[in-house]
Amino acid sequence: MAASSSGPATRRVQRALVTGSAGFIGSHLAETLARSGTTVIGVDRRDPATDRTAAANLTSLHGLPSYTHITADLATCAIDPLLIDADVVFHLAGIPGVRPSWGPRFVDYVNCNIFATQRLMESLTRMHVPRLVVASSSSVYGAAVGGPSVESDPPHPVSPYAVTKLAEEQLCLAHSTRSNCPTRVVALRYFTVYGPRQRPDMFTHRALEAALTGQPLRLYGNGHQRRDFTYIDDVVSATMAAATTPEAQGVINVGGGANTSLLEVINAVKRVVGSDIHIHLAGPNDGDVPATRADPSRARQLLGWQPRVELHSGLHHQMLAMAQPVHGTAA
Ligand code: NAD
Ligand code: UGA
Numbered sequence: 001m002a003a004s005s006s007g008p009a010t011r012r013v014q015r016a017l018v019t020g021s022a023g024f025i026g027s028h029l030a031e032t033l034a035r036s037g038t039t040v041i042g043v044d045r046r047d048p049a050t051d052r053t054a055a056a057n058l059t060s061l062h063g064l065p066s067y068t069h070i071t072a073d074l075a076t077c078a079i080d081p082l083l084i085d086a087d088v089v090f091h092l093a094g095i096p097g098v099r100p101s102w103g104p105r106f107v108d109y110v111n112c113n114i115f116a117t118q119r120l121m122e123s124l125t126r127m128h129v130p131r132l133v134v135a136s137s138s139s140v141y142g143a144a145v146g147g148p149s150v151e152s153d154p155p156h157p158v159s160p161y162a163v164t165k166l167a168e169e170q171l172c173l174a175h176s177t178r179s180n181c182p183t184r185v186v187a188l189r190y191f192t193v194y195g196p197r198q199r200p201d202m203f204t205h206r207a208l209e210a211a212l213t214g215q216p217l218r219l220y221g222n223g224h225q226r227r228d229f230t231y232i233d234d235v236v237s238a239t240m241a242a243a244t245t246p247e248a249q250g251v252i253n254v255g256g257g258a259n260t261s262l263l264e265v266i267n268a269v270k271r272v273v274g275s276d277i278h279i280h281l282a283g284p285n286d287g288d289v290p291a292t293r294a295d296p297s298r299a300r301q302l303l304g305w306q307p308r309v310e311l312h313s314g315l316h317h318q319m320l321a322m323a324q325p326v327h328g329t330a331a
Contacts, residue, residue, distance in 0.1 A: 011244050011246065012036075012037070012038070012244065013033065013038045013087060013088050013240075013243055013244060014038065014039065014085075014087055015038065015039045015040075015041075015085050015086050015087055015088075016033055016038050016039070016040050016041070016086060016087070016088045016089070016090060016243070017040075017041050017042075017043065017082050017083060017086050017088075017089045017090070018030040018033065018040055018041070018042045018043070018090045018092065019042075019043050019044070019074060019089070019090065019091045019092055019093035019120070020043075020044055020091075020092035020093030020094060020135075021040075021042025021043060021044050021058075021061075021069065021092075022042070022044035022046045022048060022051070022053075022054035022057050022058055022069075023044065023046075023054075023057065023092060023093070023096075023199075024057065024193070024197050024198055024199050024232075025092050025135065025190070025193055025232065025235060025236075025239075026042065026044070026057075026090075026092040026093070027042075027057040027058060027060070027061065027197060028195075028196075028197065028232050028233075028235075028236050029090055029092065029236050029239055029240070030042045030061060030067060031060050031061055031064070031067075032236050032240065033240070034061065034064045034066040034067040035064070037066070038066065039066050040066060040067045040068070041068050041069075041070060041082055041086075042058075042061070042067060042068070042069045042070065043069075043070045043071075043072050043074065043077075043082060043093070044069075044070075044071065044072075044093065045071065045072065045073040045074070045093070046071070047071045048069070048071070049071075053200075056197070057197050070082065073116075074093055074112070074116035074119060074120060075111050075112060075115055075116040075119065079119060079120055079123035080123050080126060080127055082123075083123055083124065083127040083129055084127070086127070086129050087129070087130055087131065088129075088130075088131045088132070088133065088243040089120070089124060089129055089131070089132045089133070090132075090133050090135075090239060090243065091117065091120060091132060091133070091134040091135065091172075092135045093112065093116065094112050094113045094116075094135065094165075094168070095108050095109045095112045095113060095161070095164075096161070096199065097161065097199075097201055098139060098159045098161045098162070098285075098287050098288065099201075099285050099287070099288075101159055101160040101161035101162075101164070101287070102159070102160060102286060102287065106160050109160060109161060109164045110164060113161075113164035113165060113167070113168045114164055114167050114168055114171065117134070117168045117171055117172065118171060121171065121172055121175040121181075121183075122175075124175075124181075124183045125175065125178070125180060125181045125182070125183065128182050129182070129183055130182060130183060130184060131183060131184050131185075131186070131243060132172060132176075132183050132184070132185045132186070133186045133188060133239055133242045133243050134168065134169060134172045134185065134186070134187050134188070135188060135190060135239075136165050136166075136168065136169040136187040136188060136189045136190070136251065137161075137162065137165040137189060137190060138189050138190065138191040138192065138228065138253070138255060138292045138294065139157060139159060139161060139162035139165060139289065139292075140155045140157050140162055140165055140166040140169070140189065141153060141155060141156065141157075141189075141289075141292065142155065142156030142157050142158045142162065142289060143156065143158055143289045143290060144289070144291060144292065144293070147293070147295075148257055148293045148294055148295035148296075149253065149292070149293060149294060149295060150253075150295045150297075150298075151189070151250070151251045151252065151253060151295075151298055158286075158287050158289060159286070159287025160287075161287070162287070169187035169189075169251065172185045172187060173185050173187060173250070173251075184248075184249055185249065185250075186242040186243075186248045186249060186250065186252060187250070187251045187252070188238060188239060188242055188252055188253075188254045189251060189252070189253050189254060189255075189294070190230065190235055190254045190255070191227070191228040191229070191230045191253070191254060191255025191256075191292055191293075191294050192227040192228060192229050192230060192255075192292065193230050193231075193232055193235050194229050194230070194231060194232065194314060194315075194318060195231050195232030195233065195309075195314055195317060195318050195321075196232065196317060196318055196320075196321030196322075197232075197321065198232070198318060203227075203262060203265065204229065204265060204269070204315065204318060205318070205322070206218070207265060207266055207269045207277065208269055208272075208273065208315065208318060208319050208322055209322065210269075210277045210278065211269050211270060211272075211273035211275050211276070211277050212273055212275075212319070212322060212323065214275075214278070215278075216278040216279065216280040217266070217277050217278065217279050217280065218280050218282045219262065219266075219279050219280065219281055219282060220282050220283070220284055220285050220288060221283070221284035221285070221288060222284075223261065223262040223263040223266070223279075224261050224262070224263065224290075225261065225262050225288060225289070225290055225291065226259040226260060226261045226262075226290070226291040226292070226293070227259055227260065227262075227291075227292050228255035228256060228257070228258065228259045228292050228293045228294050229259075229260055229265070229311055229314070230254060230255050230256060230307060231307065231308075231309035231314035231317075232314075233308075233309060234254075234256075234305075234307035234308060234309055235254055237305060238252075238254045238299060238303060238305045239254075241303040241304065241305050242303060245302065245303050245304070247302060248302050248303060252298050252299050252302060252303065253294040253295060253296055253298060253299055254294070254296075254299060254305075255292070255293070255294025255296060255307075256294065256296060256306075256307040257293065257294055257295060257296045258293070259291060259292060259293045260311055265311070265315075266279070268311060268312055268315055269315060269319075271312070272312065272315045272316050272319050273319055
């Protein structure tokens, strides 16, 4: 699929560390970087030898000589050796779901999204890494009901997850102001990313799965929640542009500026798959914002980025990937 960015003067990334490279977004980014000639080290705490999802996500990276995979936890491992000669770190490792962040798993969110990020920033400073691109989240805006969210809007996170993502991006930006820190930081606020390898807890995956298998789709709330759904290839393009555009710095939205309701997605999925979806109505979830919508002006101006893939086509690609057998190596 065509790249989505055609922006200002850019440099090529020679050597990169991708954290969370066995995950949904990280595996796509690592693959695109490695195929474009960047030497990539990927690190993830999920071991592809024992974790089926990690193995499946990493399948497309097998055999790429420019990619090296390391299984390690950033909350405890030695980070400095991973950064030798790196000109960019893409920090995508983290615990991503909104709903499970209430309750006992919160400690994992703090450990991975905040504490591990603090360790990474200390290493970046020590190792003189010039640039960090960190994955932040549209959830930091909270319950934006009206117009598009602008980066300068005051954040109002309404879930523990969103609080940790706001802390994560602000922690990176705070480190970048230190006199001894050589790292320029770009925090990308991704808006609900979808496409092949999407996490199985996410809505578009579940809607496609329901249409493909006939299993019921659990719908939280009334289905009028709206999201600025952003296709994975567009997210990868924005992320690469954030690393190679010299002026890029600070917080930048990565979302197209339009949104779609869950009921509209259900109808789109029915058309794409060509079968019905049985809906099981469930109650609303705390922290589930009614709507997200990016103001993409800053991404357009700074990165020359605009999304290319519209929802129907993106869902079609995701459906094709889900219908294929998985070739993971996990036992
Ligand atoms: P994912 O769960 O598929 O990938 C995250 C990966 O990070 C996992 O493979 C996990 O094992 C790894 N990880 C977590 N903690 C780690 C640690 N301490 N050390 C090493 N590895 C660790 O999630 P994703 O959907 O690809 O999201 C990637 C990033 O983007 C996350 O930071 C998430 O908060 C952010 N984000 C995602 C979306 C989205 O719609 N998917 C939207 C906004 C922001
Ligand atoms: C998503 C990602 O999961 C987060 O990692 C990310 O940080 C966030 O986007 C973001 O944009 O920053 P969310 O929008 O909640 O969070 O994405 P989904 O989990 O796909 O949920 C979307 C909507 O579908 C929510 O209203 C949710 O309640 C609903 N949903 C989800 C269901 O009705 N049923 C399901 O089985 C799953």
